[in-house]
Amino acid sequence: MGEINIPSYFLCPISLEIMRDPVTLSTGITYDRENIEKWVFSGRNDTCPLTKQILVDMELIPNHTLRRLIQAWCTLNASYGFERIPTPKPLVDKAEIVKLVDNAMKPRSQMKSLCRLKEIALESDRNKRCMETTGVVECLASIVTSNIVSPTMDDGAAASDEALSIIYVLQPLQAGLKTLVGKNGEFFESLVKILGHGNYQSRAYAILLLKMMFEVADPIRLTSLKPELFVGVVHGLRNQISSKALKASLQVLIEICPWGRNRIKAVEVGAVSVLIELLLETSDKRSTEMILVILDQLCACAEGRANLINHGAGIAIVSKKILRVSQVGSERAVRILSSISKFSASSNVLQEMMQVGVVSKLCLMLQVDCTMKTKEKAREILKLHSRVWRKCTCIPPHLLSSYPS
Numbered sequence: 001m002g003e004i005n006i007p008s009y010f011l012c013p014i015s016l017e018i019m020r021d022p023v024t025l026s027t028g029i030t031y032d033r034e035n036i037e038k039w040v041f042s043g044r045n046d047t048c049p050l051t052k053q054i055l056v057d058m059e060l061i062p063n064h065t066l067r068r069l070i071q072a073w074c075t076l077n078a079s080y081g082f083e084r085i086p087t088p089k090p091l092v093d094k095a096e097i098v099k100l101v102d103n104a105m106k107p108r109s110q111m112k113s114l115c116r117l118k119e120i121a122l123e124s125d126r127n128k129r130c131m132e133t134t135g136v137v138e139c140l141a142s143i144v145t146s147n148i149v150s151p152t153m154d155d156g157a158a159a160s161d162e163a164l165s166i167i168y169v170l171q172p173l174q175a176g177l178k179t180l181v182g183k184n185g186e187f188f189e190s191l192v193k194i195l196g197h198g199n200y201q202s203r204a205y206a207i208l209l210l211k212m213m214f215e216v217a218d219p220i221r222l223t224s225l226k227p228e229l230f231v232g233v234v235h236g237l238r239n240q241i242s243s244k245a246l247k248a249s250l251q252v253l254i255e256i257c258p259w260g261r262n263r264i265k266a267v268e269v270g271a272v273s274v275l276i277e278l279l280l281e282t283s284d285k286r287s288t289e290m291i292l293v294i295l296d297q298l299c300a301c302a303e304g305r306a307n308l309i310n311h312g313a314g315i316a317i318v319s320k321k322i323l324r325v326s327q328v329g330s331e332r333a334v335r336i337l338s339s340i341s342k343f344s345a346s347s348n349v350l351q352e353m354m355q356v357g358v359v360s361k362l363c364l365m366l367q368v369d370c371t372m373k374t375k376e377k378a379r380e381i382l383k384l385h386s387r388v389w390r391k392c393t394c395i396p397p398h399l400l401s402s403y404p405s
Contacts (some may be wrong), residue, residue, distance in 0.1 A: 342384065
């Protein structure tokens with residue numbers, strides 16, 4: 001760039017790059033629109049990055065004077081590689097969104113309006129929040145519900161799928177999500193039905209939205225979930241719609257399994273077997289950790305432990321993951337083995353744990369660097385069945401020496 005010095009007031013305080021669309025906050029500080037929208041909307045912050053003041057008013061006021069100065073400066077210094085910054089497109093206003101929402105409720109203009117709403121949402125985070133304040137989420141939810149409960153048009157399924165995708169694109173804030181959760185349960189029930197009968201894309205969106213909703217749901221709702229939900233979630237895990245949907249399904253089970261009889265409901269629809277099969281296949285660290293967390297939760301009930309023991313690879317694959325994934329993975333795997341050794345330790349189970357290397361792995365845990373909590377849990381399991389395992393010939397001598405007395 002030679003000797004050119006860029007005026008400091010042309011630079012965004014967040015990125016220190018030349019501002020393309022300068023806007024001023026209520027605190028009087030000017031930022032580039034893209035940067036501050038990421039901070040406020042995507043990052044969901046309510047403070048001015050520079051002054052740390054609370055933003056009572058989230059309105060971003062275009063700084064036209066500064067933008068024109070920057071454009072003129074870039075034109076003047078074009079020979080140094082600075083391109084003139086184009087004038088930003090006009091922002092969508094609430095009146096246009098309200099009109100599109102109205103038209104989206106009319107059969108003849110529904111799909112066209114939904115497509116335009118999606119375009120607007122994808123343009124910027126500012127548009128997403130603007131749409132949310134004009135009731136778009138509630139409108140879209142009603143379209144999904146009405147077309148699932150009682151389809152009235154030939155392309156009702158297509159409209160429902162499009163509305164579902166827009167809700168996900170909008171990434172509603174917590175208040176919007178709570179509205180969806182509490183709205184007579186209709187939208188929630190619609191998502192459950194989509195999990196069972198929708199196409200691949202709609203099922204993916206349904207599980208992603210359920211994940212978001214469960215994160216803000218009242219615990220009372222989590223204790224009264226219907227078996228159909230568990231069927232749909234496990235079905236999604238079995239079919240592995242997409243990597244994102246898979247992790248969302250796992251997160252849903254993590255959120256709901258601790259409540260009420262949800263563990264048993266999950267076990268009854270085959271969750272343990274599906275999770276073990278996933279554990280055998282996946283090499284993804286985060287997915288493996290999440291699967292082990294769920295299996296730990298399910299092994300807190302007798303039905304879950306029985307399912308894991310009866311699966312030919314259950315105990316072996318859990319043991320294999322110790323010291324191979326992460327501290328979280330090792331801790332959860334040891335907890336699963338602890339539940340089995342405490343409450344389901346028949347002679348056959350103890351024999352299998354020796355044969356598949358569980359005892360050796362637990363002895364190794366006492367010699368390597370791992371968390372004290374995990375090490376104590378391993379020692380506890382070994383002590384519990386020392387009469388059976390201590391003289392085991394399948395434990396290498398260098399590991400047997402660490403067997404707790």
